[in-house]
Amino acid sequence: MTAILTTKNVTKRFGGLVAVNSVDFQIPDQSIVSIIGPNGAGKTTFFNCITGFGKPDEGEIIFEGAPIHGLRADQISHLGVSRTYQNIRLFAEMTALENILVGQHTFLHASWISAVLGLPSVRKEEKDALNEAKRLLDFVGLKGHGDTLARNLPYGAQRRLEIARALATRPKLLLLDEPSAGMNPSESEDLTVFIRRLRDEVGITILLIEHHMRVVMGISENITVLDYGEKIAEGSPKEIQSNPRVIEAYLGRGAATEGMEDAHERHQKKGG
Amino acid sequence: MMNNTNKENSLWAAIKIGLLGGAVALFISLVGMAEVFSKRDVVEKTMTLGQFVLLAISVASGLLAARRTAALLDKPNTASQAAAGLIAGFFSAAILTLFVIIGAKINIRTVFLNASPGLYSMLTLNQGVSGVWILPAAGAVSGLLGALSLSLPNAVRRPLFHAILFIFFMALFSGLFRVVMINQSGFWEKTAKYLFSQTGMTRPGAAIFFALVVAISAFWSAKGQAIKTNVANLPKGRQIGLRVIAFAVIAFIALGLPLVSGAFIAQVIVIVALFILMGLGLNITLGFAGLLDLGFVAFYAIGAYTVGLLTSYGQYGLQHISFWAAIPLAVLVAMAAGFTLGLPVLGVRGDYLAIATLGFGEIVRLLAGSDFLAKYFGGPQGIIGIQKPCIGVLGEFTKVDVPRVCYSLFDAAKPGIELSTPQSIYYIAVASAILIAFVSWRLRESRLGRAWMAIREDEDVAEALGVNLIQTKLLAYMLGAAMAGLGGAIFATLIGSIFATSMQLIVSINVASLIIVGGMGSIPGVIVGAIALIGLPELLREVSEFRYLLYGATLIIMMLAKPEGLWPSKTTQRELHHLDAGTSAE
Numbered sequence: 001m002t003a004i005l006t007t008k009n010v011t012k013r014f015g016g017l018v019a020v021n022s023v024d025f026q027i028p029d030q031s032i033v034s035i036i037g038p039n040g041a042g043k044t045t046f047f048n049c050i051t052g053f054g055k056p057d058e059g060e061i062i063f064e065g066a067p068i069h070g071l072r073a074d075q076i077s078h079l080g081v082s083r084t085y086q087n088i089r090l091f092a093e094m095t096a097l098e099n100i101l102v103g104q105h106t107f108l109h110a111s112w113i114s115a116v117l118g119l120p121s122v123r124k125e126e127k128d129a130l131n132e133a134k135r136l137l138d139f140v141g142l143k144g145h146g147d148t149l150a151r152n153l154p155y156g157a158q159r160r161l162e163i164a165r166a167l168a169t170r171p172k173l174l175l176l177d178e179p180s181a182g183m184n185p186s187e188s189e190d191l192t193v194f195i196r197r198l199r200d201e202v203g204i205t206i207l208l209i210e211h212h213m214r215v216v217m218g219i220s221e222n223i224t225v226l227d228y229g230e231k232i233a234e235g236s237p238k239e240i241q242s243n244p245r246v247i248e249a250y251l252g253r254g255a256a257t258e259g260m261e262d263a264h265e266r267h268q269k270k271g272g
Numbered sequence: 273m274m275n276n277t278n279k280e281n282s283l284w285a286a287i288k289i290g291l292l293g294g295a296v297a298l299f300i301s302l303v304g305m306a307e308v309f310s311k312r313d314v315v316e317k318t319m320t321l322g323q324f325v326l327l328a329i330s331v332a333s334g335l336l337a338a339r340r341t342a343a344l345l346d347k348p349n350t351a352s353q354a355a356a357g358l359i360a361g362f363f364s365a366a367i368l369t370l371f372v373i374i375g376a377k378i379n380i381r382t383v384f385l386n387a388s389p390g391l392y393s394m395l396t397l398n399q400g401v402s403g404v405w406i407l408p409a410a411g412a413v414s415g416l417l418g419a420l421s422l423s424l425p426n427a428v429r430r431p432l433f434h435a436i437l438f439i440f441f442m443a444l445f446s447g448l449f450r451v452v453m454i455n456q457s458g459f460w461e462k463t464a465k466y467l468f469s470q471t472g473m474t475r476p477g478a479a480i481f482f483a484l485v486v487a488i489s490a491f492w493s494a495k496g497q498a499i500k501t502n503v504a505n506l507p508k509g510r511q512i513g514l515r516v517i518a519f520a521v522i523a524f525i526a527l528g529l530p531l532v533s534g535a536f537i538a539q540v541i542v543i544v545a546l547f548i549l550m551g552l553g554l555n556i557t558l559g560f561a562g563l564l565d566l567g568f569v570a571f572y573a574i575g576a577y578t579v580g581l582l583t584s585y586g587q588y589g590l591q592h593i594s595f596w597a598a599i600p601l602a603v604l605v606a607m608a609a610g611f612t613l614g615l616p617v618l619g620v621r622g623d624y625l626a627i628a629t630l631g632f633g634e635i636v637r638l639l640a641g642s643d644f645l646a647k648y649f650g651g652p653q654g655i656i657g658i659q660k661p662c663i664g665v666l667g668e669f670t671k672v673d674v675p676r677v678c679y680s681l682f683d684a685a686k687p688g689i690e691l692s693t694p695q696s697i698y699y700i701a702v703a704s705a706i707l708i709a710f711v712s713w714r715l716r717e718s719r720l721g722r723a724w725m726a727i728r729e730d731e732d733v734a735e736a737l738g739v740n741l742i743q744t745k746l747l748a749y750m751l752g753a754a755m756a757g758l759g760g761a762i763f764a765t766l767i768g769s770i771f772a773t774s775m776q777l778i779v780s781i782n783v784a785s786l787i788i789v790g791g792m793g794s795i796p797g798v799i800v801g802a803i804a805l806i807g808l809p810e811l812l813r814e815v816s817e818f819r820y821l822l823y824g825a826t827l828i829i830m831m832l833a834k835p836e837g838l839w840p841s842k843t844t845q846r847e848l849h850h851l852d853a854g855t856s857a858e
Binding site: 053076091094098102108166168169215 | 534711715718723726728731734736737740751
């Protein structure tokens, strides 16, 4: 299987702190891959490097054979990389539909002059865009909430709207930053099913940051573990579950005999 | 026991509200507003505007105290509310009473310039210190009336309230109505003299207005809902017909207004329209894209100077082209200036952006007025002799300081129509404002408008969704600047001359304020804001001294009472509408 995204030796520093340290990483096309690691391991920073939020200090990021490090975020989005955010970042004062319409920005071509003149081509384009936005809203299960302001949607719906907005950019690779945060078990179960559908039906490659081990172990084909910015392990869910270095990273030395699931939950409680 | 403490509380609350009202009354008196107002009448020989305002403070104190009492007491009744109103009303006048007594003994005018004999005699109805008891008595009675108005049924209270408000409004603007009507002579002149006196309304005039408003308000509160549903139930064709009629009536009034209004009102409307243009421009950068620009007047200045330099027949005139040819050029130059400002501040955000743009505005003003560039821009003397717009053919430019002659389009021997009066510029300004409002609305609903709002909400996320920040922000600066430039261009031709000193920072602040008062990001809000903050003070020449005092008070009250603005954009309205549902869902 070919890799849709390859990172080579990616390093990101904040002053003296090395947030991401020389990470080599590959995502096979049409796969579901997770990045896990304790809080502060550099997962989100790694996401930011890929999506152009902060340029890596060293290393290369290759998307579909072309380097994308050094490109602006909008250019990267244009190539087909989209993301959601750990702490939801919707356009709070815009409606759900408007949020999705912004996601379609790149695919609309009306200049401001033709928009002012109200040319028929602009009207058609807007109409099509609105239909597409409604379709995406249905797809994430938010039918009928189109005119609600994003800030007034319930938490779970906001998460789904963020995914719909990311899908509107027609990504080939979708990065989800803790999509199940704050969800109850049945909601995260729905999410798992939904993520699989994205891959199987729409054909999008998925990269996840996730803390819920049930979700991670349930859907990932491959897991990469980061700790203090470094990649410490990589492999299938089974391999990761039994990897002593991973368990050590999560719990410290001597706890390697405990089950991953319990250990992680305890860690979560301690942390927050 | 519980009841007792409550009663003490409500007494203290009434006193507090009264004292607060008293402080406001004292303030209004000491800054000189009361005396200026007392030169105008609400009703001739009956009540001056100054008295009206002071009494209104007492009435309001009484009303608030009564309402507070009702909230504080377990079993509120009319008697206790009335008592609260009486007490609050008394105390609202007590401070002024004390002031009059002290003022009679000690000369406090050395500190408070406005504590003049005129003020004392106005406060005591010309009775001197012996008549000082009138004040607390009037205050107490007004407070009582305010409190009692609470127990009136809504159907009575609302029409009364509307009528009093309308009388106040008419008293403020009676001079304008009078002049306009007298200019028409004949029947209108007679009516004007019957309704209005030199300084306010006549007694029959006030009575007629009062009765009229009470009748209309009562009728509307009784039948309004029924009429609304009737209209809503009409077939579609008839509804459109009604709308066409309403539109035609508005258009007729708008077209005919300058013919009857005279130069002064026309000029005020033109200035409001120019501020609407600037407001719509800043609404794009600030309201839509969230980029705070405090140097916005620079684009207005650039538009004005471009028209000035291109059309002036004075010594600084460069090209002597017609106004119509200069307008698009002025807009283009302003756009280019928007681009030039936008480029260096692309990466600057928030407060820093405000400071950077503030600097830009000041630089433009200082350069335009500087001796250094006086060769080109006239320095402090400004540019004079700006050619008036001509509908027809302009004659050749002959020599400096001689305007080009405007000939008729059809007969080169006859004079054409020169738009030299404010009444004729009115049409250009109003048409431009309407056009630009339409353009703004189309932009708002477009792909670009959504990108602007996305940038306002979260610029990083917008970029990650494929919005090109450089292009989108530059377009916001350029289109906003273009609108302000158009305003400046019309301003130049209205006044006929431009001076760098009229392009002060305060203009930028005015524009930002009118957007905030109207409702950030709302197009009708800009129009309402411009009328409220620019039009009303221009019309009310009496209060022009206190313009910025009232301005500040309005802004503070607005931010406390209605932070979303007078006419918020649809989304903001929707947000408030959803707020109850929203909080329960979260």
